[in-house]
Amino acid sequence: MDTTPAYTSFVAVGDSFTEGMSDRLPDGSYRGWADLLAARLALRNPEFRYANLAVRGKLIGQIVAEQVEAAAGMRADVVTLVGGLNDALRPSCDMGRIRGHLEEAVARLAPHCGRLVLMRSPGRRGPVLERFRPRMEELFTVVDDLAARYGATVVDLYGAPVLSDPRMWDPDRLHLTAEGHRRTAEAVGEALGLPASFDWRTPLPPAAPVPWGARRAADLRFARRHLAPWIGRRLTGRSSGDGRPPKRPDLLPYEGRTAGS
Template sequence: MSGFGTNDLTSKDILSYVALGDSFTEGMSDPYPDSDSVPNGRYRGWADRVAEHLADAVGEVRYANLAVRGRLIRQIVDEQLPRAVELSPDLITLCAGGNDIIRPGADPDAVAAVFAEAVAELSRTGARIVVFTGFDTNWQPVMRHMRGRIATYNMHLRAIADRYGCDVVDVWSMRALDDARAWNWDRLHLSPEGHRRLALRVCEVLGVPADGDWNEPWPPAEPRDWRAARQEDLHWAREFLVPWIHRRLTGRSSGDDVTAKRPGLEPLRRER
């Protein structure tokens, strides 16, 4: 640990970084560019990209990513938080609760209470903590009905961040992510370009230098007629929505046989 308080820590003081969360932080749908398939089932994602930007800034950063796809907030607290405390890093990113909030009948107040417990425990490490608001689903017709629930959770997250002095990455306000090209075909995970833009936004919040503009306008999209859009909706429902509902009903998760891709603080060096 650097020994700096939360508000005193700068990018030059961040020599170790631990990421906690679910598929969002694991980096799903962002395969490494030097492989046609995901190497050993592992993805890159915005957190790996942030660690790379940190390494560019300071020469070397020790980085752990404990996130596992499908994890609910209580699982993240029980499985990942103790390890993060043990590692005692300079920087912690925490994004949790999304899988809870999108479930039918979810209570954002109850989920936020667990999130507050996690932040309280992590804050005792002295690390700089970054938390994330939920996405605005207004652009997604099938998931638009969840918008109010997500907004309520976001207000809780902001209050918790204020209470413990956390940085906030306001993903809700990132209108660049309203474009379908920022998302994978399943409409829940960011595309490689979405992950790239989010990493740049995180670096902006941290004050870490990084080339690129997360809010750069997208090039004009190719026109689509309503028939093509309808076919895409049907394909999405058949290939993703139905299997997702089935897993929920049977108590299974996409992460049942998955472990953290970087369970320890491993060196990540600047590319020469």
């Protein structure tokens, strides 16, 4: 007898991680872990519906203002909320304000969904993570505390060594590859009680040594193509998500399509 829960609806709330960057499809749109999970849930229930309100670059205050009320109104079986990391990675941030916004989001969502899922986001190994690690871990302490208080589920991606492997990350060093998103979808599915498709924690094969010159060349490309534009947006108060609508703003039937909408 199959005792796996039959979820009928799923709403994803958050930023670029939940939008699906950088799991790029041939048409240029992004898929990502939430779409992959929705496709799997849709296979189990022909009445399944899915909305993805996430928009790249959003801070937690913007997520609360622009996404949370809409998500609560959909009264879905499953709501995922991932946010706050964009705030924590800024040169200066107010962790007390981040905590307040997260608590507001959780307090508004928890009573209006069957299952609220929070996450400890993955982090790439490297000097950037080391610089911001204390803030990230403070953020994840807040996530754990809110989950305990409001009965939410926490998916611990930060504690999975395989997701810190640089090979799981796009050259922008901020977003997961397609494989990273595939494993994230499996991790969330596991937390929801779905049968395992594979062991998402399995390490990648040992990496071949990369010569010093190749590493420095990669660092320079990263700085020119990704870091400098990111700093420019911070200095001018712009965001990569400015003016961008959610990929799936309405709770509609989902047939496992791979396109972004």
